Each structure stands twice: as structure tokens, then as C-alpha cells.
Amino acid sequence: MGSGGDKSNPQLKQAICYSNVEARRSTSPSVIVIGGGFAGIAAARALHDASFQVIVLESRNRIGGRVRTDYSFGFPVDLGASWLHGVCKENPLAPVISRLGLPLYRTSGDDSVLYDHDLESYALFDMDGNQVPQELVSQTNKVREEFPEDMSIEHAISIVFERNPKLRGFLIRSCSGTYVEWKAGRIAARWTWTYGPWLPSSYKHTCQRARHPIRSQINRRKNGVKVSVENGKTLFADAVVVAVPLGVLKSNTIKFEPRLPEWKEEAIADLGVGIENKIVLHFERVFWPNVEFLGVVSETSYGCSYFLNLHKATGHPVLVYMPAGRLAKDIEKLSDDAAANFAFLHLKKILPDASPPIQHLVSRWGSDVNSLGSYSYDAVGKPHDLYERLRIPVDNLFFAGEATSVDYPGSVHGAYHTGLMAAEDCRMRVLERYGELDLFQPVMGEDTPASIPLLISRI
Numbered sequence: 134m135g136s137g138g139d140k141s142n143p144q145l146k147q148a149i150c151y152s153n154v155e156a157r158r159s160t161s162p163s164v165i166v167i168g169g170g171f172a173g174i175a176a177a178r179a180l181h182d183a184s185f186q187v188i189v190l191e192s193r194n195r196i197g198g199r200v201r202t203d204y205s206f207g208f209p210v211d212l213g214a215s216w217l218h219g220v221c222k223e224n225p226l227a228p229v230i231s232r233l234g235l236p237l238y239r240t241s242g243d244d245s246v247l248y249d250h251d252l253e254s255y256a257l258f259d260m261d262g263n264q265v266p267q268e269l270v271s272q273t274n275k276v277r278e279e280f281p282e283d284m285s286i287e288h289a290i291s292i293v294f295e296r297n298p299k300l301r302g303f304l305i306r307s308c309s310g311t312y313v314e315w316k317a318g319r320i321a322a323r324w325t326w327t328y329g330p331w332l333p334s335s336y337k338h339t340c341q342r343a344r345h346p347i348r349s350q351i352n353r354r355k356n357g358v359k360v361s362v363e364n365g366k367t368l369f370a371d372a373v374v375v376a377v378p379l380g381v382l383k384s385n386t387i388k389f390e391p392r393l394p395e396w397k398e399e400a401i402a403d404l405g406v407g408i409e410n411k412i413v414l415h416f417e418r419v420f421w422p423n424v425e426f427l428g429v430v431s432e433t434s435y436g437c438s439y440f441l442n443l444h445k446a447t448g449h450p451v452l453v454y455m456p457a458g459r460l461a462k463d464i465e466k467l468s469d470d471a472a473a474n475f476a477f478l479h480l481k482k483i484l485p486d487a488s489p490p491i492q493h494l495v496s497r498w499g500s501d502v503n504s505l506g507s508y509s510y511d512a513v514g515k516p517h518d519l520y521e522r523l524r525i526p527v528d529n530l531f532f533a534g535e536a537t538s539v540d541y542p543g544s545v546h547g548a549y550h551t552g553l554m555a556a557e558d559c560r561m562r563v564l565e566r567y568g569e570l571d572l573f574q575p576v577m578g579e580d581t582p583a584s585i586p587l588l589i590s591r592i
């Protein structure tokens with residue numbers, strides 16, 4: 134059995150420097166990017182292209198962050214992100230994916246591609262193994278669309294009950310068992326989450342391989358920033374882009390000197406971080422129905438489950454169990470074997486003849502010190518401007534990452550987009566200081582193709 138646990142390396146190793154020295158003057162500005170996920174790499178790339186000297190500090194021995202593809206089964210499996218949400222509408226990553234010619238596989242429920250989403254692709258079962266009628270599932274989606282204002286998910290579900298008392302039993306169970314539960318009672322129901330095309334051959338293609346460092350103290354100075362990393366090494370630059378996860382910012386692993394302003398600290402404290410994990414089960418053969426998702430509904434949220442059928446998109450006999458919220462947190466306390474067994478027992482409830490998996494992978498995004506959570510979320514009753522507050526620069530410190538994205542929080546394209554925005558803010562600020570506005574290239578290159586057709590297939 135393989136383990137999907139991310140082998141983090143908190144020890145400082147070495148910094149990676151993107152150097153294009155020939156192309157620069159000796160006065161070319163410098164930036165340190167902390168965090169090599171999509172946000173950090175996007176910022177680093179953009180600033181490098183704008184003639185900055187860029188150092189990326191990354192605490193794992195890989196880049197990609199919450200995008201992680203595992204090949205131990207002999208084919209790619211994503212333990213973090215795998216969907217490109219809203220890709221046909223306004224996903225800023227779409228042109229990158231197109232340029233790389235990566236094939237996409239379309240899954241159900243995207244409100245742009247599949248507005249008439251094909252609910253036949255879902256299969257929810259109750260504890261007796263009976264399939265839950267599809268119209269019950271669609272009611273939850275309908276409520277999501279109707280209520281743009283801030284409200285808890287519990288409240289939203291109660292509205293469905295008022296309107297459709299006969300749905301009561303089923304709805305509470307099916308909702309609490311899927312992605313709603315992981316936010317339940319705590320997240321504001323803004324209903325912006327959409328399901329979109331999915332990239333079966335993994336996100337990894339859009340990252341580059343590299344190895345690097347960190348753990349730090351950031352000292353803001355009038356003329357630049359000093360970053361002291363845990364092995365005693367000190368780096369100086371004109372600016373810093375902080376692109377670590379919100380969970381890491383909350384943990385205070387990175388010290389800011391002087392302290393960040395109160396409004397920024399509040400944003401870090403008040404935005405929520407939720408957990409969702411993937412337990413990937415590799416079987417000898419397929420024995421389940423040909424649907425995209427298999428769900429189990431039950432009286433308690435712990436009895437509910439949600440499996441993604443990778444076979445439909447990849448042809449491999451793989452199911453991905455996706456626990457969220459408190460359940461995900463509790464499962465992280467189990468060993469990999471016990472976690473896989475827990476998922477398998479859920480599967481046996483609906484498919485009693487299921488044969489055990491031959492391999493498994495288990496993610497632990499909540500306890501991994503390099504992420505400390507899976508996604509940011511907007512908590513009920515908290516101010517609505519927290520994502521923006523988290524993004525706003527503080528002097529020569531710039532912030533990027535999914536939790537700084539007003540438009541697309543909790544997503545890869547949100548992270549990517551904020552990386553580009555932070556790079557542009559950084560470029561402008563440093564230019565103000567250098568006073569040579571024509572020296573550097575704009576960060577958002579004009580050569581970005583407006584639209585390249587995406588390769589979206591449906592097997």
C-alpha cells in the first residue's frame with residue numbers, strides 16, 4: 134500500500150534563484166516569493182519576466198502546494214486540486230491550460246458548461262442501498278443559486294424544508310454528507326462554488342519541478358525587506374510576496390517585524406480554513422455503477438460519504454473518497470491503512486460485494502504543517518471584505534494565494550490570479566521607487582492569447 138502523506142521538509146535547504154542576469158542591469162530590483170504553490174509560482178514567473186531578480190522560498194521539497202499529483206499507482210492521481218472550476222466562463226488559468234494543450238474531462242454540475250447539468254451522473258444511496266431520487270439532489274443546487282446573501286448552510290437547508298416538507302428526511306442527509314457538511318454551521322452560504330471541467334491528467338503539468346526551502350522572520354525596512362530563515366541565513370530584497378496558505382499565516386510560523394497592521398491580522402484571524410481530504414482507493418477491477426459520484430446518505434454526517442469515480446475519466450479502477458469538515462479532521466488521526474479501511478467500509482454499505490482495494494493513498498491537508506487546511510472560507514457573521522483585506526499590500530509586502538482572492542477563493546485559478554496581481558502591484562511599487570517606468574515589462578503580458586479552444590472531452 135502506498136502512502137500519499139506529503140513528506141514535508143521544514144528544515145531550510147537552499148533558495149532557488151531564477152536568474153537572467155545577462156538581461157538585467159546591476160540595479161535590477163529583487164523580490165523574495167515565499168511559497169511555491171500556484172500563487173507563488175505565478176508571481177515569481179511574472180516578476181522574473183518583468184526583469185526582477187526572484188528568489189522563491191518553499192518549505193516542501195516540491196512545488197505545487199495544494200496541487201499534488203501522485204504517480205505511485207503507475208498513473209496520475211491528484212491528492213489536492215483536480216477541477217478547473219468555471220473554465221468556460223472566466224477561469225484565468227484557461228489560456229495556460231490551452232497553450233499547454235492539456236486535455237480536459239468535463240464533469241457534472243459546472244454552471245457554465247453544464248447548466249443543464251446532467252444529474253444522471255450522480256448516484257446517492259441511502260443506508261439501505263436504495264438510490265436517492267435525483268430531483269432531491271437538485272433542490273440543494275437550486276437553493277444555492279437563489280440566495281446570494283450571507284447565511285449559514287443550515288439556514289439555507291431549512292428554507293428547502295419549509296418549501297418541500299416531504300424532502301426533509303432525504304435532504305438533510307444528502308447535503309450534510311457532501312461538500313456542504315464540511316462548511317456546515319460555520320461557513321457563509323454565498324453559493325459561489327461551482328463544479329467544472331476536471332483535468333484528469335493532473336495539474337502538475339502546469340508546474341515546474343524544483344527543490345527549495347523555509348521558515349522565516351520578515352523585517353520590513355524603508356528600503357526593502359530582510360527575510361531571516363531558520364538556518365540563520367538572511368536574504369534581502371526590495372519586496373516580498375507572501376504566498377503561503379492562510380492556515381500557515383494563522384499558525385504564526387512566519388513572524389512579521391514590525392507586526393502586520395491590525396486590519397490585516399484581523400483578516401488572517403477571521404477568515405476560516407476548512408479541511409477536505411482525498412482517500413484514493415485503487416481496485417483490481419471496476420464493480421461500481423458508471424456514474425461520476427457515488428454518495429451515501431445517512432442519519433448522521435459521519436455516516437454520509439462521497440466517492441468520485443476516476444474510472445469514468447481515466448479508465449483506471451479508482452474511487453476517491455472525499456471526507457470533509459470534522460470527519461476529515463478525525464480521519465487524519467487514523468493511520469493510512471485505517472483511513473483507507475474506513476472509506477472502504479462506507480463503500481461496502483452501498484456495494485456489499487465490493488472487493489478490497491489493492492492500493493491506497495491518503496491526503497492530510499489539515500495536519501500538514503505546510504498547508505494547515507484545504508481551503509479558506511467566509512465565516513457567517515464576519516465582515517465581507519476579508520479576502521480583499523488579506524490581499525492588500527503592506528508597504529513592500531505583497532500577499533497572494535487562494536485566500537486573497539475576492540473573485541475565486543479556494544481555487545487554483547484564484548491562487549494563480551492573485552499571484553499575477555501581487556506581481557503587478559509589486560512591480561508598480563518598486564518602479565515608483567526606481568522611477569524608471571519604462572525599464573520593466575508589464576507583468577500581465579500582452580501576448581497572452583485572448584482565447585484558445587480548450588480540449589474538453591467526456592468519456
Ligand SMILES: Cc1cc2nc3c(=O)[nH]c(=O)nc-3n(C[C@H](O)[C@H](O)[C@H](O)COP(=O)(O)OP(=O)(O)OC[C@H]3O[C@@H](n4cnc5c(N)ncnc54)[C@H](O)[C@@H]3O)c2cc1C
Nearest residue numbers: 168170171172192198199214215216347534535544545548
Ligand atoms: C483536497 C483538495 C482538493 C481541491 N480541489 C480543487 C479543485 O478541484 N479545483 C480548484 O480549483 N481548487 C481545488 N483545491 C484548492 C486549491 O488546491 C488551492 O486553492 C490552491 O492550490 C492554493 O494555491 P496557493 O498557491 O494559494 O497555496 P498552496 O498551493 O498551498 O501553496 C503555498 C505554498 O507555500 C508553501 N509554504 C507553506 N509554509 C511555508 C513557509 N513557512 N515557508 C515557505 N513556504 C511555505 C507550501 O509548501 C506551498 O507550496 C483543492 C484543495 C484541496 C486540499
